[in-house]
Amino acid sequence: MNTETGHVTRTRSVMMKFPGGGFGYADGDVDLDDLLGGLFGGRGGARGGWGPVPGADQEAEVGLSVEEAYRGTSRSVTLQAPGGQRTIDVTIPAGVTDGQRIRLAGQGGRGSEGAPAGDLYLIARIAPHPRYRLEGRDLHVELRLAPWEAALGTSLAIDTPGGEAKVKVPAGTSSGRRLRLRGRGLPNPRGSAGDLIAEARIMIPNRLSREEQKLFEELAAASDFDPRRPS
Numbered sequence: 717m718n719t720e721t722g723h724v725t726r727t728r729s730v731m732m733k734f735p736g737g738g739f740g741y742a743d744g745d746v747d748l749d750d751l752l753g754g755l756f757g758g759r760g761g762a763r764g765g766w767g768p769v770p771g772a773d774q775e776a777e778v779g780l781s782v783e784e785a786y787r788g789t790s791r792s793v794t795l796q797a798p799g800g801q802r803t804i805d806v807t808i809p810a811g812v813t814d815g816q817r818i819r820l821a822g823q824g825g826r827g828s829e830g831a832p833a834g835d836l837y838l839i840a841r842i843a844p845h846p847r848y849r850l851e852g853r854d855l856h857v858e859l860r861l862a863p864w865e866a867a868l869g870t871s872l873a874i875d876t877p878g879g880e881a882k883v884k885v886p887a888g889t890s891s892g893r894r895l896r897l898r899g900r901g902l903p904n905p906r907g908s909a910g911d912l913i914a915e916a917r918i919m920i921p922n923r924l925s926r927e928e929q930k931l932f933e934e935l936a937a938a939s940d941f942d943p944r945r946p947s
Contacts, residue, residue, distance in 0.1 A: 768831035774824040782845045786877035811903040814842040853902040853910025
């Protein structure tokens with residue numbers, strides 16, 4: 717009973733853990749801010765001051781040609797940041813494959829209060845090429861042959877991203893036959909390079925000269941070859 721006002725003052729008992737250990741009851745109204753502040757190191761800790769926060773990892777795609785993937789290249793990559801854009805210069809190593817992730821430590825989002833930055837992951841995207849086709853590290857190329865080259869066999873020079881290469885065409889090569897040159901595909905910094913695979917395609921002239929016409933007719937008369945007969 718409050719003798720000055722005549723009202724009854726109600727008290728509340730709250731279960732608390734005291735600094736020395738153990739639990740007990742504290743009578744009277746309890747300020748939860750004071751309570752949580754004691755648990756988390758002051759009022760600021762309870763209201764969002766959680767300390768340094770590491771930066772987030774970021775991703776960015778980088779477009780490459782087959783030649784750039786083969787030899788390696790450099791790029792300027794522009795990233796969105798809370799304070800605006802930032803641009804960094806990066807080196808793309810030789811031999812990256814389509815979809816490969818390249819990690820740049822500490823180049824991601826910035827941390828707060830001195831915490832470390834996140835990492836930046838560059839995702840390689842290799843554009844389609846009019847001449848080459850990539851499957852992993854293997855490089856596929858079409859090898860066009862005249863009928864007599866396919867029939868008699870020959871040795872040809874073909875262009876690759878790494879320079880000229882010689883391919884030996886065995887006699888009796890048919891369209892679709894694959895000729896493999898070991899190690900002439902994309903390089904691999906951590907292992908074996910890919911292969912260059914030349915796929916034969918026999919080409920026929922759109923128009924035959926009189927001499928060519930005569931020779932093909934003689935060949936047709938002399939040969940008993942039937943391409944539709946099971947081999």
